[in-house]
Amino acid sequence: MPGTTKGDPSLAGDQRDRVRVSPRGESLEELIGRVALGDRDAFRQLYEQATPKLLGVALRILRDRALAEDAVQEALVKIWHAAAGYRSDRGSGMAWLMTIQRNKAIDMLRARPARHAPLEPAESLADPGPGPAAAAEAADERERIARCLAELPADRAAAVRAAYLEGWSYAELAHRHAVPLNTMRTWLRRSLIRLRECLMR
Amino acid sequence: MSERDDMLPPDEPLGPDEEGEVLAAEYVLRLLDPAAEAEARAREADDPAFAKRVARWRAEFSALDAEVVPVQPSDLLRRKVERRLFGGSEALAGARPGVGLWQAVAAVFAAATVALGLLVFRADAPPPVFPDRPPVALPQTPPRLVTTLDAADGRAAFIVVVDQAEGTLQIARTVDPPPTDAEHQLWFLDDSGVPESLGLLPDAPVFTIGVDPDTLERLREGVLMEVTREPAGGSPTGGPTGTVIGIGSAQPL
Numbered sequence: 001m002p003g004t005t006k007g008d009p010s011l012a013g014d015q016r017d018r019v020r021v022s023p024r025g026e027s028l029e030e031l032i033g034r035v036a037l038g039d040r041d042a043f044r045q046l047y048e049q050a051t052p053k054l055l056g057v058a059l060r061i062l063r064d065r066a067l068a069e070d071a072v073q074e075a076l077v078k079i080w081h082a083a084a085g086y087r088s089d090r091g092s093g094m095a096w097l098m099t100i101q102r103n104k105a106i107d108m109l110r111a112r113p114a115r116h117a118p119l120e121p122a123e124s125l126a127d128p129g130p131g132p133a134a135a136a137e138a139a140d141e142r143e144r145i146a147r148c149l150a151e152l153p154a155d156r157a158a159a160v161r162a163a164y165l166e167g168w169s170y171a172e173l174a175h176r177h178a179v180p181l182n183t184m185r186t187w188l189r190r191s192l193i194r195l196r197e198c199l200m201r
Numbered sequence: 202m203s204e205r206d207d208m209l210p211p212d213e214p215l216g217p218d219e220e221g222e223v224l225a226a227e228y229v230l231r232l233l234d235p236a237a238e239a240e241a242r243a244r245e246a247d248d249p250a251f252a253k254r255v256a257r258w259r260a261e262f263s264a265l266d267a268e269v270v271p272v273q274p275s276d277l278l279r280r281k282v283e284r285r286l287f288g289g290s291e292a293l294a295g296a297r298p299g300v301g302l303w304q305a306v307a308a309v310f311a312a313a314t315v316a317l318g319l320l321v322f323r324a325d326a327p328p329p330v331f332p333d334r335p336p337v338a339l340p341q342t343p344p345r346l347v348t349t350l351d352a353a354d355g356r357a358a359f360i361v362v363v364d365q366a367e368g369t370l371q372i373a374r375t376v377d378p379p380p381t382d383a384e385h386q387l388w389f390l391d392d393s394g395v396p397e398s399l400g401l402l403p404d405a406p407v408f409t410i411g412v413d414p415d416t417l418e419r420l421r422e423g424v425l426m427e428v429t430r431e432p433a434g435g436s437p438t439g440g441p442t443g444t445v446i447g448i449g450s451a452q453p454l
Contacts, residue, residue, distance in 0.1 A: 029375065030349040033360030036373035036407050039454075040287060047279065052271035059272055069278045076282050084406035088356040088375040090256050095263035106231045142264035163230040164262050165269070170232055192226040193219055199261055 028093030029086075036083035043080060050094065051076070054101040061105040061167040071108050075101040106167040148198035156191040163188070225254035229262060347454040348426045350447030352376060358447030359402075359428055361387070362454060363420045369409045370399065376446060378404035382433050388441050389416075390425040401435050402428065424451045 028049060034042030054075055058068035078100055086096050149157040155177065162168045168176075174184035215223060227233050228241040245252045344365050352358040362371040370387075379385050387399040387410075400410050412420070427448035429441040436442050 027349075027357060029357040030360060033349070033357050033373040033375050034347065034362070036375075037360065037362055037371050039362070041454075043286075047282070051274050051278070053266070053269060055272040055274045055278075056269040057266070060269060069274060072274060073278060073281055073285070077285060080286050084373065086375055087377065088352065088358060089354075089377065091260050091263065092356070095260065095266065098263060098266045098269075099259060103231070142267050145261050145264045160230075161265065163232055164265055167231060188232070189215070189223045189227070192223050193215070196222050196226070 028097070029088045032079075032083050032086045032093050032096070033088075035080060036086070046079070046097075047076065050097050053094065054097060057098060057101050057165075058105040060165055061102065061109055067108060068105070071105040072101065074108070075104040078104065102167070109167055110169075144199065145195075148195050151198055152191050152194060156187055159184070159188055160191055160195065221251060222254055225251060226258045229255060229258040345454040346420065346422060346451040348424075348449045348451040350426060350428055350449045352447050353445075359387075361426055361451075363412075363417075363451060365417060365420075368414065368417055369411055371407075371409050372402065373407050374402070374405070379430055383443075384431045384433060384435055385428050385446060386431045386435050386441070386443075388427050388429065389420060390427075391419050391421070393419075396427075396440050398436070398439070399426075401431075420451065422451055422453055425449075426451065 026045060028046065031042045031046040031049070035046060051072060054072050055068055058071040058075070059065065062068045062071060075097075079097060082100070086093065149160060152160070159168075159173050159177065162173065162176075170181055170185050170188070173188070174181045177184060179187075224233075224241060228238065228245070231238070233241060241251075245255050346363040346365075348361040348363070349357045350359040350361065356375075358374075358376045360373040360375070364371060372387075374385075385402040387402055388396045389399055390396045397416070399412065399416070402408070402410070425448065427441065428446040429436070430443040430446055431437075431441075432443075
């Protein structure tokens, strides 16, 4: 029985093959669980592991370094208090942290006066493609949603991406694409149906 | 882009199933106006089918998180978070009205110095350990062990902290509680070779259970722990009989 130190199979039989023996696995899921127990050291490790990524998404949405750091601070405070609400069977620890971060950043964005984004032609919305580092991280799941987004007309796919990654509202998307709000809403809703059909295949 | 409209389905009303699906996606993307968003949030809490759609969209879209480029935060952020969660704010609260500005500043500075140690003076200091103040839930008294009980998918299902000083197990549950006709039961296995029950687990996400001193003595590094699903009232045989929900070995914390 590689990886375990005990030979007796009476506890869970073959399940024991899965027992983690590396000291301190320190996965984000474990850290979140320990944070739920009030463990500050676990929180510090979570900070080290996750904060750069959280700041990345906050910066992408808020486009302002100081604001983005404020949003990360708010998210980390929420993570400390809400860690007991994490369910590892519904998604990875990082996905949970990123959801909290994204929502905090969007809350801050919407609490402010309209963002001073210059009106750009729709062409500039085309996805420039992930950088080399991001591309290296690409997983099967990402390939699946990327493939399904690619089945949409490029500008619709760009709108869905901008909504998720940059936190754009219908009004902003309509403004950028220079179409009426209702048109944008119809486009996007139909695109989401198409996306769902593709993801279910 | 009008010439490409024919690539999309005709603009007909959505069926109820599609409507729910689109609403869930709009909710996840934060496209709804505040009133509709509040409605969707309430529905997520009350309507399991809708909550499932929401969870599925979240999982699908979270794959795009890989495109987010990590950015190193300033060291100021760490200090702000540290102070806000673990200390320093008391000093501000303690600065009563009427105390002169310099006294208030001095009080805050003194508290920050205590809380942050040399960091205040050494901006290039290594990352600080969060200040060693009395923690919210856990006494920082060694020896302590932590066991991460992994589920079949490798993710943590339970985190069990063995606190020898307190004689307790502090447990965080990161999986759903069992249905009403079942229990989650915690076991340990040491060199005796016979799994022994540590008790039935409550449904709460975080809880503490007591352990008798003789058992506590046996919970040492390397001891195996697991949670199994058992019938209501616990295992009928006195040993684990059901599906393993999570399993792991105790490690020093």
